[in-house]
Amino acid sequence: MSAEALPPGLAPRLIAFCEELRSEGVAVGTSEILDAFEALEAVPWTDPADFREALASTIAKSQEDRRVFELIFDRFFFRAAEAEAVSREIREGGDGAGSERLDPDQLRQAIREAIAENQESDMRDLARLAIAAFGRRGEGSGVVGVDVQRIRRTLGLTPQAPGNQDAEGPPIDREGINRFERHLRRELERGLIERTEKLPPARPLADLDRTLPTSPSQDLAAVHRAVAQLKRRLATLGHEQRGRRSNSIVDVRRTMRASLETGGVPLRLRHRPKRPRRPEILVLCDVSTSVTSASVFFLSVVHALHDSFRKLRSFVFIERISEVTDVFEDERDFREISRKISQEGGVADISGYTDYGRVWREFAEEIADDLHPRSTVIVLGDARTNGREPHAEIFAEVTERAGRTFWLNPEPKLYWNYGDSVMAAYERHCTAAFECWTTRHLEDFVNVVAGGRVRED
Amino acid sequence: MAAAPTIVPDSVTDVADGLRAVGYLPSESASLVSFLATKLGKPVLVEGPAGVGKTQLAKSLAEYLGRSLVRLQCYEGLDEAKALYEWNYRKQLLRIQATGEQEAWEDIFAEDFLLTRPLLQAIASAEPVVLLIDEIDKTDQEFEAMLLEVLSDFQISIPELGVIESRTHPIVVLTSNNSRELTEALKRRCLYLWLDYPGVEREMEIVRLHAPDLDEALARRLVEVIHMIRQLDMKKPPSIAESIDWARALLLLGAEDIDRSMFERTMSIIVKHRTDIDLVSERVGVRLAGALGSEQAEATG
Missing domain, CATH: 1.10.8 (Helicase, Ruva Protein; domain 3)
Structure with missing residues (x-):
């Protein structure tokens, strides 16, 4: 219960751990570190669960922080243990897999079952077996990420829609595969450390890892919160404020009244207040294969928008464009909506490749007449044309007619304009373009939309 | 209430068993954080969806520890007069009328004329209490800032009286439904507990x-x-x-x-x-x- 109960090496370790958390953007203050030490004196630190909880409750002060904490905790103490093992020259006996050779089909079957039943320890063992069977340890590429993907592909682990269940065993989802990949990665790293007897440099967390796992209800709630904010902002600052005073009407009565202060000389002009106009929004959402991972997020954004705005029209597109306003208005449940859209969206195309040029043409022909300076167009898409004509000039016409155009791109800015992405051609015509694949980005978008253009009054 | 001796738990399992005994089944992290709260004397910030037993945790904790519960329900527009203290103007006026004005000035700002509100009540209480600040996210940031003094030093400064320090250490539980982001400063002073729907x-x-x-x-x-x-x-x-x-x-x-x-x-x-x-x-x-x-x-x- 006193300070000397803590082993001597722990303090520097913990501080190093907090350093690592800081480098990942968790704000760990000195007071938090002190709290952590105090907490560790109060609980038996030999119990792994208590140890972790005590640290988490004193250091990670929000759910997002907690998520990063878990990832870093695992990584840090895994690496620390491995470093210790290297320095003491401890090795795990044998390759573990030599004795029982499973043939690939059996192995695949076993992995599927382990993932379906969520058996972490089984997954770990199977990951080692898989590495032994496929990874060709001696001649692996040496790059862990490459090896993980190679093994996953050889095993034929792909997420399945619940509909087309084949005889391979229970269906597995993306989340399950991710978990298995984590085990693979860890075991590969362990092998690498054992071979080279030194630790590889730590990589920063990927953005996608640190976002909360997509449990639909939680994510939806966050998206809805951000969109509700967007609604307030859009409602109070309309396009008409760009012109500011230039064409506002002088309020004679109020001007005269104000002139009383200055002895009847109307020094200060008073203007009639402008009514905020109700915004009209048109959302265009790409649902093609290149944005599969993002389209769930996008659809939830559209879903949330529909919840907040009455004057909203939504469209989905791949090769052609199709209005889905009705689907969103009739149906509340999100999963049902995504099913309906994928089945009856009217965009079911042969190739499944986006044709932005054609989409703009159709949009311009059918809908552009309804556009006016009050409308806001929001495009959710990756601007990957698959080599087809982008027809940026038609897009320019559309943006011309609309008051404001925003583009939300699910790819990091780094990838824009690489390959078949023609983001630059479109970005020129937009009021603004944002990268957007997490709710945090969505909030940023909301802030930028509002930023600096606060109502005068 | 005064008869029941206050309990000081020795370990996490003590807390878990104690909470169980009063009809609250805590998750592992809930009992650990509660234990830390009693040990370190730090406030606990409990977040989670509505209806997972955040408020109940505070109530059960009070029952288990044999402390009385002081509850401050937060709402938009809650101010210091409702949360901390208020001067009893009527009583002060009566006093001024009853005695001569000169003498009255001396003593109308005494504790007798103070109406204690939950926060002051918790701080000034002779018995140790559990202070529940419910739905802190409903208040505005100014109120949060005011809370900082209470939560870090367990004291309240009243300009006319001076600083009132806590006689016993209250256990403070703050709950939030996450309807707005709380300030870093407040979070920094708290232990954090996320409660989710149970399995x-x-x-x-x-x-x-x-x-x-x-x-x-x-x-x-x-x-x-x-x-x-x-x-x-x-x-x-x-x-x-x-x-x-x-x-x-x-x-x-x-x-x-x-x-x-x-x-x-x-x-x-x-x-x-x-x-x-x-x-x-x-x-x-x-x-x-x-x-x-x-x-x-x-x-x-």
Whole structure:
């Protein structure tokens, strides 16, 4: 219960751990570190669960922080243990897999079952077996990420829609595969450390890892919160404020009244207040294969928008464009909506490749007449044309007619304009373009939309 | 209340057992954080969806530790006069009228003329208390800033009287539904606990603890249905308290199984929103009928 109960090496370790958390953007203050030490004196630190909880409750002060904490905790103490093992020259006996050779089909079957039943320890063992069977340890590429993907592909682990269940065993989802990949990665790293007897440099967390796992209800709630904010902002600052005073009407009565202060000389002009106009929004959402991972997020954004705005029209597109306003208005449940859209969206195309040029043409022909300076167009898409004509000039016409155009791109800015992405051609015509694949980005978008253009009054 | 001696727990399991004894089944992290709160004397910030027992945790903690509970319910526009203290103007006026003005100035700003509000009450209490600041996210940031002094030093400064320091160390529990981001400064001073809906097993235990006469199979079915409902995208998912209410209602009705008609009759206990009712009866009601049908098929076949 006193300070000397803590082993001597722990303090520097913990501080190093907090350093690592800081480098990942968790704000760990000195007071938090002190709290952590105090907490560790109060609980038996030999119990792994208590140890972790005590640290988490004193250091990670929000759910997002907690998520990063878990990832870093695992990584840090895994690496620390491995470093210790290297320095003491401890090795795990044998390759573990030599004795029982499973043939690939059996192995695949076993992995599927382990993932379906969520058996972490089984997954770990199977990951080692898989590495032994496929990874060709001696001649692996040496790059862990490459090896993980190679093994996953050889095993034929792909997420399945619940509909087309084949005889391979229970269906597995993306989340399950991710978990298995984590085990693979860890075991590969362990092998690498054992071979080279030194630790590889730590990589920063990927953005996608640190976002909360997509449990639909939680994510939806966050998206809805951000969109509700967007609604307030859009409602109070309309396009008409760009012109500011230039064409506002002088309020004679109020001007005269104000002139009383200055002895009847109307020094200060008073203007009639402008009514905020109700915004009209048109959302265009790409649902093609290149944005599969993002389209769930996008659809939830559209879903949330529909919840907040009455004057909203939504469209989905791949090769052609199709209005889905009705689907969103009739149906509340999100999963049902995504099913309906994928089945009856009217965009079911042969190739499944986006044709932005054609989409703009159709949009311009059918809908552009309804556009006016009050409308806001929001495009959710990756601007990957698959080599087809982008027809940026038609897009320019559309943006011309609309008051404001925003583009939300699910790819990091780094990838824009690489390959078949023609983001630059479109970005020129937009009021603004944002990268957007997490709710945090969505909030940023909301802030930028509002930023600096606060109502005068 | 004064007769019950206050308990000082020695270990995490003590807290877990103690909370269990007063009818609250804590998760591992909940008992650990509660234990740390008693040990370190730091406030606890509890976040989580509505209806997972955040407020109840504070109440049970008070009951287990034998402390009285002081509760401050937050709302928009809550100010210091409602949370901290207020001068009793009428009494002060009377005093001034009763005595000469000169003498009165001396003593109308004394503790006798102070109306204590929850925060001051918790700080000044002679007995150790549990202070529950409920739904802190409903207040504005100014109020949060005011709380900082109370939470870090357990003292309140009253300009006319000086600083009132706490005589005993209160255990402070703050709850938040996350409707707005709390300030870093406040978070920094707190231990953080995220409460989520319990898993099937633990919720089973909770339901059976509060409705002990309920058949085990039925309780399991009930909890499974509740979990199914929580999966849906609802305006207000059913809370733990509502599953307990539902269990009690089923007991009263003498239900033996949750079939479709029973579900539709009692659904209003767990679902309290018109659109949610439509959604739930459409999704879950149908599935229940299906399950019942297959059971009957098995029974006859």
